[in-house]
Amino acid sequence: SQQGEEDPQALSIQEGENATMNCSYKTSINNLQWYRQNSGRGLVHLILIRSNEREKHSGRLRVTLDTSKKSSSLLITASRAADTASYFCATESNFGNEKLTFGTGTRLTIIP
């Protein structure tokens, strides 16, 4: 079963604009991670935020985490055509074996 839901399911924006994707999850977590996937290929790790962190930056990426609302957001600033991909949030629970539980994904299309 999917842990979380991502919103929106699909997003199209003009190149240069900012893109924001949201993720909600259900159970207590150890950390939350964001991944990118191009055209049904392997997943690329983007950023990890721990449960005791509220915000994290990496280049053009900004992630926030609100554990009281069980939600996270991913902001991509100054989007580029190469950012076109599907984006998934994944949570690691604070029980056991490091398995990741993925959301349903947001399909992002950057229009040149």
Added chain:
Amino acid sequence: ETGVTQSPTHLIKTRGQQVTLRCSSQSGHNTVSWYQQALGQGPQFIFQYYREEENGRGNFPPRFSGLQFPNYSSELNVNALELDDSALYLCASSSPAESYNEQFFGPGTRLTVL
């Protein structure tokens, strides 16, 4: 690209057949996790192997089985294939000694069951 490799890239099987998928983990990683990703969905955890032992399993039937070898590479075996087994199968390697469970994914094997 990560150092995780998977073979084969694509595979076509018929219902009832058996399939073996392979994964070589990134150097230094002793943990391999397998995920199934149906079209349009997020990946779903199948199981994880740590030092050649199964270390957790998702909601998949026993006909999904695995192995991990002393060099930490891994196999996923699926018996009695069903049409719904058609999916992208991803493996990911990690090391508990490294930062917070960053998992490195391979490119996946696309399995089609006819």
